[in-house]
Amino acid sequence: MKILVCISSVPDTTSKISFTDGDTKLNKAGVTYIIGPYDDYALARAVELKEQSGAIITVLNVGNADAEPQIRKALAIGADDAIRVDVEPTDSYFVAEQIAAVAKEGNYDLILMGRETSDYNSGVVHGIVGEMLGIPSFSPVMQLDLNGNEAIMTREIEGGKEKLTASLPLVLGCQEPIAEWKIPNMRGIMTARTKPLKVIPAAGSALTTTEKYSLPAPKGACKMIPAEEAEKLIELLKTEAKVL
């Protein structure tokens, strides 16, 4: 069993977002980077599958050298080796193209990643990769078990979920509760230092470019209504906010 886990490197979810260089670049000062929270679920499930029935896990990041701490963390959590495609991950199609190229070389049974990144939230990379490889893709997958060559999955649908089965190889976009996030232990951190990390160049070019960033307008003050007069809220929502 060979599993490819694709991870993004994104600002910590508590980060305050701001921009520099005339609003053309993300201000990275003081921002901590983490493995994309959804990717982290995918990685955690891959490690569980490895523990259950054996697997080789390769972790893949499309990104520049800044992402190496997140790659090392994935190795510490339990991936066996890593590949970094050395390029700024600018758009979904472009990133998918890099992943598909690596996947073609590696003959993976499972390609796992988060349902979406927490920076652009597009949620399309897994599907594009699946199409490029000519294999099925499913997302958002919230449960995954293997029975030989067959994957047994639960996928979230609007207002519920569905259970489905399909044969490997597959590309899956993962979300909780597929597994619980894992924290690397000391031994994992030590061994991660010497696990192989291959850096390869990118192919192709991005289909989009970002020209400028902006922040939403600041919120006005919150209008407080005393709890004893709670019913006044409904009146205000009708007459003032006009949403009822």
Added chain:
Amino acid sequence: MILIFTEIADGAIKKSSLEAIYYGSKVAEMMGTTATALAIGNADEAELAKAGNFGAAKVLHANDTKLTNPNSMAYASVLAETVKSIGAKVVVTAKSSFADAVTARAAGALKAAVVGNVTELPDLSNGFQVKVSIFTGKAFADVNVNGDVKILAIKKNVVAPIESGNIATVENISPALADNLFAAKVTETIKATGMISLPEADLVVSGGRGMKGPENWQPLLDLADALGAATACSKPVSDLDWRPHHEHVGQTGVKVAPNLYIACGISGAIQHLAGVNSSKVLVVINKDPEAPFFKAADYGIVGDVFEVLPKLTKAVLANK
């Protein structure tokens, strides 16, 4: 030509898809072309013709029985084939996790640029530029979209459709469907019935850990019922299985953009706010006046949810 991927639920065009059709028709106007809607699955011709009211000149309907149950791979194949056959340059869809799965595979087949969470009509003054919401609503990016085919997934409430009273012509299509599109076997579907769809809802009442336990949800459900609102919850609430997972909103859950979001016993963690900050009006009820949610909300009540909720329900019912 602009093509709109239209989602159907229970035989009707989804409200978010009607917005996408309207958006697509505006883009068509700007580009001097027309908008065609693509509807896949079971629906009456009369229902589909309503797309005209929102600006579509024509509806292409793929109604093969194999397509009755939503299947992202088969739908993607139909979408990609349709883009090719009518020569569409721009595809518009309402953002949803099903639409993402469909447009993603179509993008792979068409080598199309895909941009998600579009918040405005495009700026065509210098190429093709759209504003997208990034970092789950914490910021925006102006993105230049290149590529021969462009796929735009728009957020809810980006346009306020003006109905034209027109009726679209409906044309049946029967695209080829390869067997490998049906590789997955759905063994069970578990779906709440009679519930208002959360991503589509205009009004949402949401509960957090302050609700103290699943047995206490009734007052919240009563308010939602009185308002005709969908129900939602914070991540710990779904993690604890107090509420079903599809109700979880936030950075790692459903992103909602209703007109009104009422948060009951939710502290307002940054990851929670990320999923609700596109709402028009945010209301918070929390017994702790220091709860961070008050900084993000439009209206606030400091108080015990179990005392406040029944009062609100009563006021809504009295006003009906």
